[in-house]
Amino acid sequence: MPRITHRAGALLLPLVLLIVAACSAGPSERPAVAYRGSQQQVPPAPAPPEPAPLPPLGPPAQQALGWQDCTERTRLEIGVSTLPEGMSFSCSRLLTSLSPPGAISSGTSRISLLSVGSGSIPLVVVNDIRGVPGTAFTARLALKLPPEMLETFRIIGMDRRGSGRSDPATCFPPAARETIVGFDPRATERAALDRLLDSVRSASQECLLELEKRAQAYDTWRTAADLEELRIELGVPRLHAIGRGEGSRVLATYAQRYPRSVGRMVFDGAPDPTLDALGRTKKQAREAERTFDAFAAQCTAGNACPLGPDPRRTVEDLIERTRATPLPGAGSPVTAGTIVRAILLGLTDPDRWHELVQALDAADRGDGTMLGRMVAPLLHGDAAHPPGLDSRVITRCNDTTLRVPPQRGVGIATELVDRFPLFGGVLAQQLVQCSLWPVPQRSLPVPSNPALPPIPVITTATDPLTPALGSEHMADRLAAGITVTWQGTGHGALGRSRCATLNASGFLVHGALPAENTACPA
Known part of the structure; x- marks a missing residue:
């Protein structure tokens, strides 16, 4: 059966002094309790509401939004030679309000959309x-x-x-972008971290000048509002949705803001709602290290691993060498920071681990070109795909109230580099990147509505971005969260685990609830 979380508020029974005067008596102010003999009888607390029933699929979408065919463009973008017979893609844009919470008006934003499938829901x-x-x-x-x-x-x-083909949030100076992405992943000294802060300061000032009040409108809170505007434009009573990783937090926020509009939802991995940004960063660093160990074990399990019998030692030596002498690449030099970020990106998809092995092997032999290409989308862009770093940093900083002062940044970097030598430094720097950004007006809501419908939460045993334990905590906080555990590796299970994918499909299409604590083999 689905997990149901009950929360009962504390019942406060005030003690009332009844003062009876000899000549008069005031009106009774007794608390609402009854007495039998000498024992006080307290009325039972009302039962918490039951989770909402599973919503029906409902009516088809209205023919809105002016969809246009974009099959060939999309095929080229995703890098496939042919598509399954009958598959086509359509694209459109949604006009939404860009105003941040509390602002009167800051204009509008165009959100890029793509649709696929022959169904009408x-x-x-x-x-x-x-x-x-x-x-x-x-x-x-x-x-x-x-x-x-x-x-x-x-x-x-x-x-x-702010990302992809939506109206971009592109405002970082190119030099600051290069410094942030390529910064020394093992820097722990105040003087070194101050150089990072200089680049962060430059980027923050440029963005605040260019974007003005819009700068704080790129966040999860407003993205949830975008989803509601999309639901209204589609003309459907409820939003059915899949959230992947941090995208699940958008759906959780949507569920808190618009509970009556929640349809069938699946969270494929989710950030831990019980931890602050620092706590989540530490857990992510630990899981990223575990994922690298799985990557190294796979490399050494087959034929001769190009990274040698100890891939971790090979990579750590490579990082240490490039801290002083970056590698040549296609365009920009490939620094130690570039290498670590490329590895973290590569670990998310085990289907492409062979490419990561080849890239690291080439780097170990002095050529950083392949690793540089892996992080290029963060640094460079075009009219259709802006540099990814800007929207990532802006959204992350708008979603957290944590601001790390320089001296505390030294302590956090030192702790994480010591505990998690491959990824701790880079992840600590993500916290520092928000140091000079305005603090948001509100924190993101923690899932707490007791009357939401059941929501399956899929966890991946070794996920470098959304650790499994955090996803389990998300399921615990939902009114009827159902945990489906995939004993696999990488970021997200849908489309990679047949078991998890079929459980999600059965729920979304037929309303079949997965059994609680369903386990899917690797």
């Missing part, structure tokens, strides 16, 4: 802000979904505000 996919744009992710996911999902739903991917 909308199913929206929300990807991580730190991943590929949502439209491209949805197109790739559609290639791996069961036919019944494509026949039932019109699957709609959305580029998060």
Whole structure:
């Protein structure tokens, strides 16, 4: 049965002095309790509301938004030679309000959309802000979904505000972007971290000048509002959706803000709602190290591993060498920071680990070109795909109230580099990147509505971005969170685990609830 979390508030029974005067008596102010003999009888607390029933799929979407065919453009973008017979893609844009919470008006924003599938029921996919744009992710996911999902739903991917083909939040000076991405991953001295802060200061000032009041409108809170505007434009009573990784936090925020609009939702990995940004960073660093160990074990399990019998030692030596002498690459030099970020990106998809092995092997022999290409989307862009770093940093800083002063930054960097030598420094720097950004007006809500419908939360045993334990905590906080555990590796299970994908499809299409604590083999 689904997990149901009960929360009962404390019942306060005030003690009332009844003062009886000899000549008069005031009105009774007794508390609402009854007495039998000498024992006080307290009325039982009301039972918490039951979770909402599973919503029906509902009516089809209205023919709105002016969809236009974009099949060939999308095929080239996702890098496939042919598409399954009958598969096509359509693209559109949604006009939404850009105003940050509390502001009167800051204009509008165009959100890029992609749809695929022959069904008539909308199913929206929300990807991580730190991943590929949502439209491209949805197109790739559609290639791996069961036919019944494509026949039932019109699957709609959305580029998060500020990213992909949506109106971009591109404001970092190129030099600051290069410094932030390539910064020394093992820097722990105050003087070194101050150089990072100089680049962060330059980037923050440039963004605040260029974006003005819009700068704080790129966040999860407003992205949830984008989803509600999309639901209204589609003309459907409830939003059915899939959230991947940090995109699940968008859906959790949506559920808190618009509980009556919640349809069937699946969270494929989710950030831990019980931890602050520092706590989540430490857990992510630990899981990233574990994922690298799985990557190294796979490399050494088969034929001769190009990284030698101890890939971790090989990579650590490579990082240490390039701290002083960057590698040549295609364009920019490939620094130690570039290498670590490339590894972290590569670990998210085990299907491409062979490419990561080749890139690290080439770097160990003095050529950083392949690793440089892996992080290029963070640094460089074009009219259709802006540099990814800007929207990632802006959204992350708008989503947390944590601001790390310089001296505390030294302590955090030292702790994480010592505990997690490969990834601790880079992840600590993400906290420092928000130091000079305005503090948001509100914290993101923690899931707490006791009357939401059941929501399956899929966890991946070794996930370098959203650790499994944090996803379990998200399921615990939902009114009826159902945990489906995939004993696999990488970021996200849908489309990679047949078991997890079929459980999600059965729930979304047929309303079949997965059994609590379903375990899917690796």
